Amino acid sequence: xxxxxxxxxLHARAIxxxxxSRVLQYKMTGQCASGSGQFLENIARYLGVxxxxxxxxxxxxxxxxxxxxxxxxxxxxxxxxxxxxxxSTPDILKGIHQSIANRLVQLLRAIDAPSPxxxxxxxxxxxxxxEALRERLAGDGREMEIKAHPDSxxxxxxxxxxxxxxxHLKLAAA
Numbered sequence: 001x002x003x004x005x006x007x008x009x010l011h012a013r014a015i016x017x018x019x020x021s022r023v024l025q026y027k028m029t030g031q032c033a034s035g036s037g038q039f040l041e042n043i044a045r046y047l048g049v050x051x052x053x054x055x056x057x058x059x060x061x062x063x064x065x066x067x068x069x070x071x072x073x074x075x076x077x078x079x080x081x082x083x084x085x086x087x088s089t090p091d092i093l094k095g096i097h098q099s100i101a102n103r104l105v106q107l108l109r110a111i112d113a114p115s116p117x118x119x120x121x122x123x124x125x126x127x128x129x130x131e132a133l134r135e136r137l138a139g140d141g142r143e144m145e146i147k148a149h150p151d152s153x154x155x156x157x158x159x160x161x162x163x164x165x166x167x168h169l170k171l172a173a174a
Contacts (some may be wrong), residue, residue, distance in 0.1 A: 025110075027111050125150060
């Protein structure tokens with residue numbers, strides 16, 4: 001892969017790499033957590049939806065409602081208002097996916113990310129999120145192959161374990 005988007009619990013990161021996997025550019029969201037996995041998890045709990053149901057429900061959306069991507073508090077207020085207006089759960093979830101995708105496309109644009117794009121973090125295998133990202137990239141004129149592995153959710157933990165092992169060996173040799 002040449003580009004990675006890591007959508008973690010609190011932040012999202014976009015990384016561009018060369019053919020040897022050296023990091024060439026890196027951007028991270030600096031705004032509120034409304035574009036994060038934790039935010040989506042909180043909203044799902046409010047809507048009475050399990051984590052596993054989020055992606056499939058989002059794909060059922062017919063008229064998505066965009067939520068604020070600037071502030072989690074405003075976005076939560078948006079969702080409460082949507083529920084009181086009778087907006088369907090799929091439309092709310094798709095709107096959240098689109099909001100997150102909008103923020104991530106800005107990061108990808110900033111690092112001039114090439115295809116293919118690999119997703120890691122908690123939203124990596126969320127089919128609704130993948131589709132929203134694919135649609136937003138196409139709308140931005142960026143046709144990108146999007147990849148994810150079933151273990152992509154654990155990429156950060158695996159990386160931390162590898163780094164800890166490397167540091168342990170370095171310190172033991174010193």
